[in-house]
Amino acid sequence: EPEVTQTPSHQVTQMGQEVILRCVPISNHLYFYWYRQILGQKVEFLVSFYNNEISEKSEIFDDQFSVERPDGSNFTLKIRSTKLEDSAMYFCASSPRTGSYRGQPQHFGDGTRLSIL
Amino acid sequence: AQKVTQAQTEISVVEKEDVTLDCVYETRDTTYYLFWYKQPPSGELVFLIRRNSFDEQNEISGRYSWNFQKSTSSFNFTITASQVVDSAVYFCALNGQNNAGNMLTFGGGTRLMVKP
Numbered sequence: 001e002p003e004v005t006q007t008p009s010h011q012v013t014q015m016g017q018e019v020i021l022r023c024v025p026i027s028n029h030l031y032f033y034w035y036r037q038i039l040g041q042k043v044e045f046l047v048s049f050y051n052n053e054i055s056e057k058s059e060i061f062d063d064q065f066s067v068e069r070p071d072g073s074n075f076t077l078k079i080r081s082t083k084l085e086d087s088a089m090y091f092c093a094s095s096p097r098t099g100s101y102r103g104q105p106q107h108f109g110d111g112t113r114l115s116i117l
Numbered sequence: 118a119q120k121v122t123q124a125q126t127e128i129s130v131v132e133k134e135d136v137t138l139d140c141v142y143e144t145r146d147t148t149y150y151l152f153w154y155k156q157p158p159s160g161e162l163v164f165l166i167r168r169n170s171f172d173e174q175n176e177i178s179g180r181y182s183w184n185f186q187k188s189t190s191s192f193n194f195t196i197t198a199s200q201v202v203d204s205a206v207y208f209c210a211l212n213g214q215n216n217a218g219n220m221l222t223f224g225g226g227t228r229l230m231v232k233p
Contacts, residue, residue, distance in 0.1 A: 031219055043162070043208060045220040056220055091162060095219065103150030103169055103212055106221060108162035 002026040004109035006092050012115045013082055021077045021112045023092030030097040032075045033106060034067065036060070036088040043091065049075065050097075079114075087116045119144045121211050121224035129230045130199050138194045138227045140209030146170075148214035151185065151192045152221065156206040165207075168192060199231045 005024045013019045025032050034046040048055040049067055066078045075094075079086055090113075093106040120143040130136045142151065153165040166176065168185050176183045180197045196203055206228045210221040 033220070035221075042225045043210075043221075043223040045222070048219055058220070089160065093162075103167060104219075105152065105164045105167050106219075107164060108154075110159075110161040113160075 002028075004092055004094055004107055006090075006109035006112050008112060009110065010113045010115070012117060015084055015116050016081050019079050019082055019114065021079075021090050021092075021114070023075045023077075023109055024073050025075055025092065025094030026096075026107060027073070028096060029094035029107075031055075031095045031104070031106075032067075032069070033093040033095075034077045035091045035093065035108075037091065037111075038088045046077070046090075082114075082116045084116050087114060089113050119146075119211050119213050119222040121209050121222055123207075123209055123224035123227050125227045126225065127228045127230070129232065131232050132201060133198050134231075135195060135197050136199050136229065136231075138196075138207050138209075138229065140192045140194065140224060142190050142192065142209070142211045142224075144211060144213045146213035150212045152210040152212070153183065153192075153194050154208045154210060154223075156208065156226070158205070162208070165194075196229075199229075201231050201233055204229060204231045 007022045032049045035043050037043045045058050047057040047061045064080045068076050089111045091108050091111045093108045095104040095106045122141045149170045151168045155163045173185050182195045184193045206226045208226045209224040
């Protein structure tokens with residue numbers, strides 16, 4: 001069964017450094033997402049992306065964050081200058097666009113654990 | 118605004134017991150979708166079920182069943198004859214029709230521990 005793959009599984013970075021989290025969505029999916037989960041807390045929406053542009057973003061997704069689909073397969077999340085509070089599990093997800101895209105299940109990757117020191 | 122509440126933060130049962138996880142949601146949308154996801158100790162999020170707001174039929178899949186009641190804005194999840202492998206955090210989530218970006222709003226999760 002097709003999967004969303006995320007790399008790396010664990011990233012340790014010094015505060016203030018830039019970090020790029022990578023994702024390969026399921027190949028025939030057209031909607032892409034990033035969520036984050038601070039340890040022990042709920043999963044929070046960051047951003048959704050369709051047709052090479054951001055569809056929606058949350059308040060968490062400030063100017064320090066950016067997303068990109070640099071080629072036909074990868075989808076990246078960049079944090080420009082990391083803070084301690086950016087430490088979390090970051091999940092990438094994708095969903096198909098068949099008929100009405102709304103409500104299509106989002107399929108999640110295994111996540112990247114980001115630790116900011 | 119959308120909101121999902123899972124009032125039970127943690128449930129502990131003994132294997133073979135039945136267990137129900139509660140989910141209550143709030144939305145102003147007339148069309149919306151509800152989901153359950155499982156997060157095992159390994160950390161990934163596994164899709165379990167989707168239900169749209171027009172379909173109030175209960176669903177059963179093996180030992181899992183879901184009870185959607187629009188009148189009480191609830192979408193509860195029951196595991197029958199629980200097993201140790203069911204131990205995980207379970208999240209209920211909501212997607213309203215007016216979300217331009219198809220975002221999911223998650224509840225806080227219920228940690229289920231099934232003891233042998």
